[in-house]
Amino acid sequence: MKPEEIRIAVVDGQGGGVGRALVEQIKRAHPELRVRALGTNSAATAAMLKAGADDGATGENAVVFNAPRMHVILGPIGILAANGLLGEVTPAMAAAVGGSEAEKILLPSQRCSIRLAVGGTPSMQVCLSDSLRLLDEQLDRLLN
Numbered sequence: 733m734k735p736e737e738i739r740i741a742v743v744d745g746q747g748g749g750v751g752r753a754l755v756e757q758i759k760r761a762h763p764e765l766r767v768r769a770l771g772t773n774s775a776a777t778a779a780m781l782k783a784g785a786d787d788g789a790t791g792e793n794a795v796v797f798n799a800p801r802m803h804v805i806l807g808p809i810g811i812l813a814a815n816g817l818l819g820e821v822t823p824a825m826a827a828a829v830g831g832s833e834a835e836k837i838l839l840p841s842q843r844c845s846i847r848l849a850v851g852g853t854p855s856m857q858v859c860l861s862d863s864l865r866l867l868d869e870q871l872d873r874l875l876n
Contacts, residue, residue, distance in 0.1 A: 733874055735764045740867075741798055743807035743829065745772030745820035748779030750808045750839060753856070755783040757864050758806075762871070768802075770795050772820040792822050799828040804870055806863060808841040809848075816846075835870045837863050 740758065744751025748771060758767055769788030771777030777790045789798065799805060810816030812830050814823035829836065839859045840848055854862075 735762070735871070735875065736766060738765060738804070738871065738874055739768070739802045740765055740804045740806070741768045741770050741802045741834075742780055742785065743770045743772075743795060743799075743805060743811045744776045744780065745810075745817035746776060748776030750841070750856075751776055752779040752783040753860055754806050754839075754863060755780045755785045757860050758867065759784040761864055761868075765871075768798060770798055772817060772825065792825055795825040796828040799825075799832040799834065802832060802834040803874060804837065804867060805829060805832060805834045806837045806867070807839070809838040809846050810841050812836070812838065813846060817841075837866045837870070839863060 742751045742754045751769060755767055758765060766786045769777050769780030769785035771780065771788065771790045774790050777788045781788045811821055812826055813821060814826045815821060816826065
């Protein structure tokens with residue numbers, strides 16, 4: 733598989749801040765990769781497109797349609813929970829992301845009522861760096 737054939741989606745909602753930061757990091761480290769922005773709302777999609785996503789789509793159908801077609805999905809952990817991200821993630825969206833065979837690289841979020849028992853709360857920068865490391869590991873698996 734060639735890098736340009738790898739399908740990567742960043743899913744986010746609300747203002748798209750986490751998604752924007754993920755897209756920026758991915759495009760800085762791997763400009764050859766195609767990144768699709770999937771926003772639960774138009775503001776999130778717009779933020780990710782402005783950060784450098786190659787294309788994007790908005791809403792429930794966009795997530796439901798695209799999630800099963802991706803190799804890697806990144807976003808806040810709330811994208812796995814029905815009614816996550818303050819209710820923006822519909823049950824169908826959560827099922828599509830959770831049911832996708834894509835590798836899911838998720839960042840913790842204080843706004844999802846989901847807490848991970850892994851000790852401490854890392855800064856967003858630490859989480860972003862770790863997400864890029866995990867993406868690099870997955871790219872190695874896909875490319876080799």
